[in-house]
Amino acid sequence: MQSDLKRLLTLQEADRLVMSIEAEIQTFEPEVAELDAGVKRLEDELTRVQRNLEEANKRRTELESNIETYRVTQEQRRQKLEWVRGAKEASALMAEIDLARSVLAKEEADWIRSSDEVQAIEAAVAEVEQRVAAEEEAQSPRREEIAQAQSECDGRLEEASARRAEAAQEINRTKRQLLTMYDKIRGGRAPLAMYELHADACGHCYTSVPMHLREQIRRGETLATCEACGVLMFAAE
Ligand SMILES: [Zn+2]
Numbered sequence: 001m002q003s004d005l006k007r008l009l010t011l012q013e014a015d016r017l018v019m020s021i022e023a024e025i026q027t028f029e030p031e032v033a034e035l036d037a038g039v040k041r042l043e044d045e046l047t048r049v050q051r052n053l054e055e056a057n058k059r060r061t062e063l064e065s066n067i068e069t070y071r072v073t074q075e076q077r078r079q080k081l082e083w084v085r086g087a088k089e090a091s092a093l094m095a096e097i098d099l100a101r102s103v104l105a106k107e108e109a110d111w112i113r114s115s116d117e118v119q120a121i122e123a124a125v126a127e128v129e130q131r132v133a134a135e136e137e138a139q140s141p142r143r144e145e146i147a148q149a150q151s152e153c154d155g156r157l158e159e160a161s162a163r164r165a166e167a168a169q170e171i172n173r174t175k176r177q178l179l180t181m182y183d184k185i186r187g188g189r190a191p192l193a194m195y196e197l198h199a200d201a202c203g204h205c206y207t208s209v210p211m212h213l214r215e216q217i218r219r220g221e222t223l224a225t226c227e228a229c230g231v232l233m234f235a236a237e
Contacts, residue, residue: 002220004171004174004175004178004223005220005223005234007167007170007171007174008171008178008182008193008194008223008232008234009194009234010167010170011164011167011168011170011171011179011182012192012193012194013167014160014163014164014166014167015164015186015192015193016192017160017163017164018157018160018161018164019191021153021156021157021160022157024153025150025153025154025157028146028149028150031142031146032143032146035139035142035143038135038139039132039135039136039139042128042131042132042135043132045128046125046128046129046132049121049124049125049128050125052121052124053118053121053122053124053125056114056117056118056121057118059114059117060111060114060115060117060118063107063110063111063114064111066107067104067107067108067111070100070103070104070107071104073100074097074100074101074104077093077096077097077100078097080093081093081094081097178223181232182194182232185225185230185231185232188230189229190204190229190230190231192204192231193231193232194231194232194233194234195226195231195232195233195234196233196234196235196236197209197214197217197218197233197234197235200214202226202228202229202231202233203231203233204226204229204231205226205228205229205231207226207227207228207229209224209226209233214235217233217234217235218235220235
């Protein structure tokens with residue numbers, strides 16, 4: 001009985017170590033999430049200005065193609081004017097050319113505005129790109145520290161898990177059902193499977209334990225579970 005208890009306590013120690021390293025690993029998560037969110041905010045902003053740039057470029061290209069079409073048509077009118085005979089037809093054509101000239105002038109003014117807009121957005125894109133790079137650079141020392149700490153934890157976790165497996169194997173070899181019971185209790189609500197008696201009560205839920213059972217536990221005669229919460233109770237030597 002005493003050696004069973006000893007083996008179980010060794011297993012529980014191994015489990016505690018594994019749990020504490022796992023908890024340590026989890027403490028990095030919020031900080032990493034915050035760092036990621038910082039980069040993502042800027043990347044989202046970058047995507048937004050890049051999309052604006054695409055649209056502005058598209059508008060400018062459309063204006064360019066319109067202007068080109070107007071120019072060609074206007075040139076055709078001018079050529080036509082060369083050989084038009086009738087004065088009436090010529091003056092109608094002249095009026096058309098004048099009108100088209102003012103339309104073209106307006107389109108060209110729009111193109112200049114559009115071109116300025118493209119330049120302004122290009123500058124905004126460059127500025128946000130710079131901010132993304134600056135943020136990544138600013139984060140990089142801390143990220144390296146975290147990565148190093150994580151890999152150090154991973155190493156310790158691997159070692160602790162191996163030790164846990166060893167301790168479990170030690171019990172499994174002699175008393176398979178004891179390991180099954182331990183694992184089943186651990187799978188329940190209590191964080192650990194075994195709790196030391198606390199005065200006359202269970203050390204986990206503080207439900208009192210009958211005196212005769214307490215005495216048996218103290219003498220190491222039995223591995224008793226708490227009636228209320230189901231954990232294994234033991235007495236310190
Ligand atoms: Zn209990």
